Every structure is written in structure tokens, then in C-alpha cells.
Amino acid sequence: MVYWQLFLAFFKIGLFGFGGGYAMLSLIQHQVVTEHEWISDTEFTNIIAISQMTPGPISINSATYIGYTVTHSVWGSVLTTLGVCLPSLIIMLIASYFFLKLRENIYVSTIMRTIYPIVIGLILSAALQLMTSENFIDFKSYLIFIGALLLLYKKLNPILIMALSGIIGFFIY
Amino acid sequence: MDEKEFMDYLSLAQASPGPMAVNTAILIGYRQAKLLGGIAGFLGSTLPSFIILLLIAIFFQNFSENPHVAKVFNGLRPAVVALILYTVFVFAKNVHKWEYPIFIAAAGFILLGISPLYLICIGIITGTIYTYYKTHKTKGF
Numbered sequence: 001m002v003y004w005q006l007f008l009a010f011f012k013i014g015l016f017g018f019g020g021g022y023a024m025l026s027l028i029q030h031q032v033v034t035e036h037e038w039i040s041d042t043e044f045t046n047i048i049a050i051s052q053m054t055p056g057p058i059s060i061n062s063a064t065y066i067g068y069t070v071t072h073s074v075w076g077s078v079l080t081t082l083g084v085c086l087p088s089l090i091i092m093l094i095a096s097y098f099f100l101k102l103r104e105n106i107y108v109s110t111i112m113r114t115i116y117p118i119v120i121g122l123i124l125s126a127a128l129q130l131m132t133s134e135n136f137i138d139f140k141s142y143l144i145f146i147g148a149l150l151l152l153y154k155k156l157n158p159i160l161i162m163a164l165s166g167i168i169g170f171f172i173y
Numbered sequence: 174m175d176e177k178e179f180m181d182y183l184s185l186a187q188a189s190p191g192p193m194a195v196n197t198a199i200l201i202g203y204r205q206a207k208l209l210g211g212i213a214g215f216l217g218s219t220l221p222s223f224i225i226l227l228l229i230a231i232f233f234q235n236f237s238e239n240p241h242v243a244k245v246f247n248g249l250r251p252a253v254v255a256l257i258l259y260t261v262f263v264f265a266k267n268v269h270k271w272e273y274p275i276f277i278a279a280a281g282f283i284l285l286g287i288s289p290l291y292l293i294c295i296g297i298i299t300g301t302i303y304t305y306y307k308t309h310k311t312k313g314f
Contacts, residue, residue, distance in 0.1 A: 016293045017190045022260045024192075026289050034286070042250070046237075049249040050229060052256065056222030057192035064223050068230035077230065081223050088191030089215050092199035095185060096211065107304050112188045114300030115293060117272040120264045121279025122289050127258040128280065135250040144248055148255035162252055169248015170241065 002071060003079055009036065010063050010083030017084075018112070019119035021058035026122035028062055029129060038070045042134040053162055059084055140172055174204070194218050 009031040017024040025048065032038050039047070047069070051061035060081060067080030136142060144165050151161050174182075182204075186196035195218045202214025236242045265273070279292050 012290060014191050016290050017192075018293060020187075020193060022257060025257065026283065030283070030289050035288075045250045045253050046246050048257075049246065049253045050233070051226070052253065054222070054225055054229065056225065057194050059192050060195070060219055060222040061226045064226035065230045068227060069234075072234070074227065077223065077227050081219060085191065085195055085215065085219050088189070088195045089199055089211070091189055091191070092186075092196050093203060093208065093211050095189065096200055096203035106308060107301065108185070108188050110304040110307070111297055111300035114303060115296030116264075117268050117275040118279045118292050118296040119276075120261055120268065121276035121292070122283065123257060123264065124261045124276060124280040125283035125289070127254055127261060128284060130250075130254045130257065135254060137247060141247070141251040145251035145255045148252040149259060152255065152259040158256055161256070162249060165248045165252035166245045167248070169246065170244045173244040173247045 003076065005036065006038075006067060006070060006076060007079040007083040010067075010080045011086060013059070013063075014084040014087040017059060017087075018115055019122070022123045022126070023119045024059040025062075026126040028059070028066070029126055032066055032070075039066065040134075041130060041132050043069070045130055045135050049162065049166075053159055137173075144168060174201075192218075 013024060013027045013031060017027060029044060033041055033044050047062050047065050048058070050065060051058045054061055063080040063084040064077045067077035068074070070076055136145070148161050148165060151164075152158065182197060182200045183193075186193050186200060189196050195215065198214035198218035199211045200214075201210075202217075203211035206213070261276075265276070268276070282292060283289050
């Protein structure tokens, strides 16, 4: 049953989603594109673009969007969003209850530091897996890619860069 | 709450899995009004995103085939890949040089089809053993 599978996939993503939105992208990609093949790499990239340009956490944005796209039903969205956030709710309520003890816990900070390189690896793999011929149609795509990297390096607002590349895409394709 | 307390909440929210904004909202909600406050923080931080993205998803179903929209997304996709790759460069500045092979190997494993969930589990287990060893070693002296 696809609804149960969606909920479970996003629950796993929420439970192991250390290191912020971009690290979670790799988990989402692995569950939704590689393992269950609910959407294609191209659709996934489109969804990240939309999630990036809308307010709110990228993991919730993409969960809601993917839930609807896969099932064509509001309930799909409800389940994916709930799935990705439920681990947060459970863990944070438990942490709140024991907060004073946890605050001084050296384990939390050291473990976070240990998995940090792995988190970077997850993000790198997400980027590499999205370098497909559907995302890079021709040499113009590479020019946009290099241009975006340079503007990011120049500390230009990412949302502005996205808007710019969308407009450029409209005119050159 | 004062700034120090807020920073404590923030660092806990960041160290925990899941969206950081949601984690922070649940912690603050619980502090103000216990369980109901936590649930209110949870709903308040997730519902706006949920509603906006649901509406976009419903409307976009009809527009995704539109050739003009497709052109815009042809331009957007390379920029998205650039954005993700740039995050790697930013994050890599926070780790030692000797840790570079770890993240390159992790990316390689995922590209070979190994689930990122396993890699995170390995990281947590390694971190736990390392911390245990470190704390008990210092206690011995």
C-alpha cells in the first residue's frame, strides 16, 4: 500500500535527518527516487527548485509536494508531512522532559561532530546524482551551473540566483 | 527566556534529527505550556509550509506540461545542482583536511547504491564508541 510506504519512507527520513535540509535531500532522494522510484531525478530536481523558492524547511516542503505528486491526493501530503515531522515531535518532547540532563551531555555534541563528514558526503552524493543529461540538457545548462556557482561564491542571495536562472531558462530554451 | 537559554535550545534543535525550525518550535512550545504547547509549536511550524506546498502541488500538476513552464525549469535545474554542490564546499570548511576522504568515501558508497541510512547509523555507532572511550580514558587519569 503506497500510503503506508510513503509514511514509512518519510518517517525514516525524519528520524535520520541529521545536519539540516540539504543533508535530508540525500535521504529523500534515496527513498523516493532510487528505492521506490515514485518520481524521476528530473522531477526531484524540479521539486527542490520549488521547495527552495518557497518559505519553510526544505524537508517539509518537499515531503508535502512529493506526497501529493505520488498519490494525487491530499492524504498523501498529510502522511508524508506527518511522517517527516513525527520523529522531531517525539524526540523533542522526550528531550524537553530530560532537557537539563541532556544539555550537559557530551555524547550529543561529540556524536554530531563525528557524523558531520558523513553528512557532507550525503550532500555531495545528492549533487552528483543530479548531474544527469535531463538536468544538463546542453552546454547552456553548464553555463548556468558555473554562473550560479560563481554568484553563490560572491554571496548573492540563493533565491535571487534561482529566480535569475529561471528567467534565463525561459529566454534561451 | 534569555539569549543564553535560547542558544541552548537552538543547539539542541540543531543536533537533533529533523527540520531545525520545527525542533526549536516544539522545544519552546513545551517550555511555555508543556505537552499542548509542544504540539502547538509543532503545528504552527509545519502548517504554513504544508498549506503553501499543497496548493502549489495541486496547481502545478496542470502546469508541468506547459512548454513555457518547462523552459523555466530547464534553467532552474542546473542552478539547483550548483546550490547543493556549493553547500558541500561551505560545510567542508568546517572539517579537518584528514576528514575529506571520509565524506568522499561516504558519497561514493551512496552512488554505489548503499543506503545513506546505514552510513548515518555507522556514524552514530562510531561516535558513541569514540565518546565512551574518550570520557572513560580521561576519568582514569
